[in-house]
Amino acid sequence: MSLVEFFQHLANGISLGSLYALIAIGYTMVYGILRLINFAHGDIFMVAAYIAFYGILVFTLPWWLAFAVAIVLTALCGALIERSAYKPLRNSPRISLLISAIGVSFFLENLGLVVFGGRPKSFPRPELFTQAVDINGVTIQSLTFFIPAVTLVFLFVLVILIYRTKVGMAMRALAKDFETAKLMAINVDTIITLTFVVGSTLAAVGGIMWGLKFPQINPLMGIFPGLKCFIAAVLGGIGNITGAVIGGFILGILEIMLVAFFPALSGYRDAFAFIILILILLLRPTGIMGETVAEKV
């Protein structure tokens, strides 16, 4: 493999990694507070791509407006799911919550198949993102730069939100200790819903950029990215936002490099992430950045 090819793969890996990172944050934030694997997160990401698709092609909105509408609607969708399917189960065993999340995930997928149709649709790509950029003989689509750039902007906003605002402080408090946070007059319901709104917003951004990068969207498109991003979150240390970002980048780059260096193994691409997950869970269940939490008996 020449150096040029290597850099092409690296750029590709970084942009895939940024998408994983954006979606993984949603998993990690929800897990941090509710200890719930939000199975529906990947499907929220699919919903965003479809809303953007219909916004551009059916309602003929300019692309930036369609994207904005998609992000807002998806965030609302996330809040709605939390209020209807997760909130009634807050005092139930965690497994009930997980089953509910699996139910929501299947509901969205199948509703998607019914409403949007099972045939893949081609996502419209504004010209801005498809131009080829030539850097020292390495030809890269401009999208490959936009994705990490947009990711960085959203990460910056997120960091400010989490570490510099009262809402963010409340989220961190809830993740640390649910009961004590309640006693400190934190409105638990509002904060949890806001967590879902933030997570869904990032998933929506990820979903739209996923549509731009892989312009074939179908109602089941969220399953595998969803699972892989959860794996990224575990890899980084679940509950830890920096960890989710690092995990996302590692997984994205490793996946692209695996296929690039060992083309014979490309059939196993989807299994690769799971093998990483299993190894992580067995060797270092707390992930790269996670802290060991003593179990209360």
Place this chain on the structure above:
Amino acid sequence: MEKTSWLDLAVIVIVVVFLNWAQNSWDSYSLTILRMVGINIILGLSMNLINGFTGQFSLGHAGFMAVGAYTVALLTMPVAVKQMNFFMVPQAPFLANIVWPFFPSMLMAGLMAAIFGLLIGIPVLRLRGDYLAIATLGFAEVIRVVIVNIKPITNGALGLKAIPTFSSLWWIWGTVIITILLMKRLVNSSYGTALKAITEDEVAAEAMGVNLFYHKLMSFTLSAFMAGIGGALLAGHLGTVDPSQFTFMLTFNILLIAVLGGLGSITGTVIAAAIVTVGSEWLRIVESPITLGALQIPGISGMRMVIFSFLLIIVIIYYQQGLMGRREISWKWIFSLFRRRSSEVKS
């Protein structure tokens, strides 16, 4: 023999008479549904054993079923059919010339699934709760991806066609009866008590001297065995297997049965398997066009799964116990019902 054993025997006789009657007088469509009910009972019980009775949330059933289905398919297919199937990549020689009868193949299918269960269980059963769920789900997915990729053994994404359809009503329901009896014995044995203790509180169970890992592993392996048998019967029922059958969607359906029936109830699972199987056929109405007078409603395909997933959410939010919770329809319960009646009459 105890009195209740005779009653059990009586129920089995009634079931056999019923099956015989169904075999002779039902049309083939209804019989297909009856066979699917049986297969779903076995799968639902397998799911319930690990998720309900042991409290370990495992989502790997599709993978174990795939192992069972492929094993039975490869062992029972006549040599000519094998050559017909493997036209892209020649079959591995050690499999090309074996032809086994159905029953040993089915046992082998269960055994293979159990071996996979054992090998997967040893590392993952150290995990708990949702981590275990995602790891087992991951292994099931890895099994599926491997099946797609080892073409000389499994024929890859093309799958296997023209598998001898051995799964008659008698094979399936015979297995169902044996499975239910074995489950009942297991749950009421000291092992069953230990499993229930693990469900209730792992730390307390361990403090009482229950070997957590051993019991979890036993339950997981047995559950994989049953899933493998279920997969084998499914392959013998459908006559084809391909990797796209064994996605998470399949596990979801079994999970729905176990949750709807009540995690930790054998009779609940049996009832739920019947409801879900018959219901999913009945819901085909929703997917076919309906004409109401002048109004024509076009059929919406895929609507069934929307309804099923909605049902699962509703059950888990409002009726967390499912149909039966952890109760069973047992002879003791039925007798107590009568006794209460008669004592009421006296007073």
